[in-house]
Amino acid sequence: MATGTLEIVFPERNVKCSIFFGEYLRKSLPISRLHEASSIAIISDDNVSKLYGRRLRDDLSHTHKTHLVTIRHGERSKTLDTASRIAKRLSELGLDRNSVILAVGGGVIGDMAGFVASIFKRGIRYFQLPTTLLAQVDSSIGGKCAVDTSWGKNQLGTFYQPEGIFIDLSVLDSLPSREVVNGVAEIVKSGIIAERTMFEDIERSSDLFEVNRLKGFVPRTVAIKAGVVQADEKEANVRKILNYGHTVGHAIESSSNYRLSHGKCVILGMLCEGWIARKLGIFDESDYLRQSNVLERIRSSHKIVTPVDPKIILSFAALDKKNVSGSIRMSLPEKLGVMSPGDNGSYAIPISKDIFLDSLLCLNKQKV
Amino acid sequence: MATGTLEIVFPERNVKCSIFFGEYLRKSLPISRLHEASSIAIISDDNVSKLYGRRLRDDLSHTHKTHLVTIRHGERSKTLDTASRIAKRLSELGLDRNSVILAVGGGVIGDMAGFVASIFKRGIRYFQLPTTLLAQVDSSIGGKCAVDTSWGKNQLGTFYQPEGIFIDLSVLDSLPSREVVNGVAEIVKSGIIAERTMFEDIERSSDLFEVNRLKGFVPRTVAIKAGVVQADEKEANVRKILNYGHTVGHAIESSSNYRLSHGKCVILGMLCEGWIARKLGIFDESDYLRQSNVLERIRSSHKIVTPVDPKIILSFAALDKKNVSGSIRMSLPEKLGVMSPGDNGSYAIPISKDIFLDSLLCLNKQKV
Numbered sequence: 001m002a003t004g005t006l007e008i009v010f011p012e013r014n015v016k017c018s019i020f021f022g023e024y025l026r027k028s029l030p031i032s033r034l035h036e037a038s039s040i041a042i043i044s045d046d047n048v049s050k051l052y053g054r055r056l057r058d059d060l061s062h063t064h065k066t067h068l069v070t071i072r073h074g075e076r077s078k079t080l081d082t083a084s085r086i087a088k089r090l091s092e093l094g095l096d097r098n099s100v101i102l103a104v105g106g107g108v109i110g111d112m113a114g115f116v117a118s119i120f121k122r123g124i125r126y127f128q129l130p131t132t133l134l135a136q137v138d139s140s141i142g143g144k145c146a147v148d149t150s151w152g153k154n155q156l157g158t159f160y161q162p163e164g165i166f167i168d169l170s171v172l173d174s175l176p177s178r179e180v181v182n183g184v185a186e187i188v189k190s191g192i193i194a195e196r197t198m199f200e201d202i203e204r205s206s207d208l209f210e211v212n213r214l215k216g217f218v219p220r221t222v223a224i225k226a227g228v229v230q231a232d233e234k235e236a237n238v239r240k241i242l243n244y245g246h247t248v249g250h251a252i253e254s255s256s257n258y259r260l261s262h263g264k265c266v267i268l269g270m271l272c273e274g275w276i277a278r279k280l281g282i283f284d285e286s287d288y289l290r291q292s293n294v295l296e297r298i299r300s301s302h303k304i305v306t307p308v309d310p311k312i313i314l315s316f317a318a319l320d321k322k323n324v325s326g327s328i329r330m331s332l333p334e335k336l337g338v339m340s341p342g343d344n345g346s347y348a349i350p351i352s353k354d355i356f357l358d359s360l361l362c363l364n365k366q367k368v
Numbered sequence: 369m370a371t372g373t374l375e376i377v378f379p380e381r382n383v384k385c386s387i388f389f390g391e392y393l394r395k396s397l398p399i400s401r402l403h404e405a406s407s408i409a410i411i412s413d414d415n416v417s418k419l420y421g422r423r424l425r426d427d428l429s430h431t432h433k434t435h436l437v438t439i440r441h442g443e444r445s446k447t448l449d450t451a452s453r454i455a456k457r458l459s460e461l462g463l464d465r466n467s468v469i470l471a472v473g474g475g476v477i478g479d480m481a482g483f484v485a486s487i488f489k490r491g492i493r494y495f496q497l498p499t500t501l502l503a504q505v506d507s508s509i510g511g512k513c514a515v516d517t518s519w520g521k522n523q524l525g526t527f528y529q530p531e532g533i534f535i536d537l538s539v540l541d542s543l544p545s546r547e548v549v550n551g552v553a554e555i556v557k558s559g560i561i562a563e564r565t566m567f568e569d570i571e572r573s574s575d576l577f578e579v580n581r582l583k584g585f586v587p588r589t590v591a592i593k594a595g596v597v598q599a600d601e602k603e604a605n606v607r608k609i610l611n612y613g614h615t616v617g618h619a620i621e622s623s624s625n626y627r628l629s630h631g632k633c634v635i636l637g638m639l640c641e642g643w644i645a646r647k648l649g650i651f652d653e654s655d656y657l658r659q660s661n662v663l664e665r666i667r668s669s670h671k672i673v674t675p676v677d678p679k680i681i682l683s684f685a686a687l688d689k690k691n692v693s694g695s696i697r698m699s700l701p702e703k704l705g706v707m708s709p710g711d712n713g714s715y716a717i718p719i720s721k722d723i724f725l726d727s728l729l730c731l732n733k734q735k736v
Contacts, residue, residue, distance in 0.1 A: 012380050038693045084448050084517070091519045096691050121689040122514065122525045146490065149452070151459045156487045158526065321489040323464050325406045
């Protein structure tokens with residue numbers, strides 16, 4: 001079991017986010033981290049609440065006034081309306097500016113709880129206890145909070161750092177494989193964008209989805225993300241590399257009306273964006289083929305199907321937050337472990353609509 | 369006519385808000401300040417739009433892709449639902465992360481536009497062009513943005529600094545007196561909390577509401593607010609002095625269902641909070657009487673009536689964002705121009721419910 005602490009520090013703002021590894025769910029939270037809170041609101045969903053939320057509430061109630069606020073599970077809850085209902089409940093429960101929020105759940109809960117924390121009485125402290133692989137390696141880290149809207153995913157939100165993130169790898173022992181693939185996509189992405197040796201370890205893994213193997217990759221992936229976020233919190237430049245596979249991936253996800261899981265969409269997205277990078281002469285050919293092999297292995301083992309109409313996917317990509325003056329931008333790899341800074345160091349390379357559409361066709365071929 | 373520039377600087381975050389004084393409405397905006405914008409969205413209300421919004425849009429259209437987004441005037445528009453509808457419209461208009469928002473209007477527009485800017489694609493740049501006295505001396509400055517909710521005023525929001533604030537004193541030539549009293553309350557407050565000489569100039573004014581006299585007080589009030597905000601952006605301590613009169617004032621405003629204007633409520637709020645400060649032995653007696661004289665003069669000249677049931681007012685005060693663990697906190701004056709830091713330097717003094725209720729009774733007396 002990994003233990004220890006990682007820190008993301010923004011010294012110029014006197015802001016620090018500590019990432020703790022330990023057994024928080026079966027044992028207990030290091031409550032000294034929360035001890036100045038006037039009260040605690042655990043925000044969770046109906047599924048996770050039964051597994052962990054109630055027990056944590058009972059545990060924390062020994063030392064703090066603790067409330068459990070539960071929303072319906074799933075991406076469809078990630079709306080401004082849910083945020084408003086949670087905030088109303090927190091107000092009824094008497095939370096004040098010295099209260100803290102503890103998000104217990106996956107990415108939807110982390111985003112919702114973080115967003116509510118960022119706007120409740122103009123901002124209160126919050127902590128994350130991610131209970132999915134995806135939330136542990138990606139969404140709980142970095143302070144991005146958002147809600148989905150009728151016109152796209154994550155269109156309204158804030159950058160708001162949690163004060164602490166509690167990572168308990170034991171949650172991985174009971175995750176369904178649909179959840180696991182979401183996290184695996186981000187683990188593979190992290191290798192491609194920032195750590196060649198990790199990509200090679202993934203490439204060599206006969207079964208990437210085996211739980212103990214995954215547990216080994218979590219702290220490495222967390223460390224990569226923490227480093228990138230610390231270098232560029234507000235995504236002015238290098239943080240954009242974390243979006244690799246996500247420009248196409250998010251557009252596929254939106255156009256499937258969220259029926260296709262995030263991880264599967266990112267796997268498809270990396271196949272397309274890697275193809276574009278190769279086509280533009282940015283991605284080294286042999287590295288491109290190695291990436292495709294790993295991604296196609298995951299794709300076939302998980303029967304990831306080709307999605308809907310390319311033109312609809314393109315229309316969703318036109319809403320991507322990295323776009324400038326209507327042109328689609330992507331972060332693209334040069335080599336495994338190294339992303340292209342682009343002409344101006346922005347890590348956002350303009351992509352024509354034609355090549356975007358062509359890349360989607362590559363998904364229809366059996367082999368790239 | 370005042371000209372020149374004031375700056376609020378947060379060097380640790382590399383954030384700067386410039387406050388420009390000039391003739392922006394009859395002449396034109398210093399567009400060099402906006403020149404890197406990929407497009408501009410002017411956010412205004414139906415009234416202000418006719419007076420200034422359309423002309424500004426036409427003017428800015430010579431150099432930028434410029435849109436005008438109009439909402440219904442009045443505090444009732446300041447909701448999460450309106451924010452969501454504005455954001456949807458901005459998305460339809462193709463605004464991206466390099467676009468800027470220009471708020472043209474009073475406090476409601478400034479708050480709405482700032483809040484939308486803070487959450488649209490996780491934050492874009494914005495500017496303020498305040499068109500009421502209240503917005504010029506108070507709400508446009510300091511980066512506080514919020515919406516009202518069913519459970520209280522300004523309950524959801526962010527701290528998000530505008531990049532620039534354009535103050536054009538010519539708007540004061542055509543403001544109705546109901547609007548003027550809102551700003552006058554903040555001017556008087558600024559003297560009480562931070563500048564004794566300004567309070568004395570107010571005290572000596574035979575007609576405080578005369579337009580040219582008011583124009584002289586605007587830059588002084590702006591400078592006071594700018595200095596306080598720069599010292600404590602997130603209201604950890606000294607910024608709380610700006611809330612003088614507002615703990616009671618906001619509660620009266622909410623309990624009147626916003627029928628009583630903000631300025632009138634703050635005048636009543638300062639009468640009550642001054643009374644509490646005197647009762648607790650914090651406020652010097654002769655200074656307290658001088659404050660009461662000035663406030664009662666305004667109260668009688670504007671026929672500010674005694675509001676609704678004290679217990680209902682108290683129930684709204686229980687939601688105040690400065691409260692800690694259910695106890696009401698206030699910033700209170702020691703002398704004219706000097707606020708009490710309280711025991712712990714928090715500028716938030718705990719107030720019992722009994723003394724809060726007693727202070728409201730003082731409003732029923734003809735003379736304090």
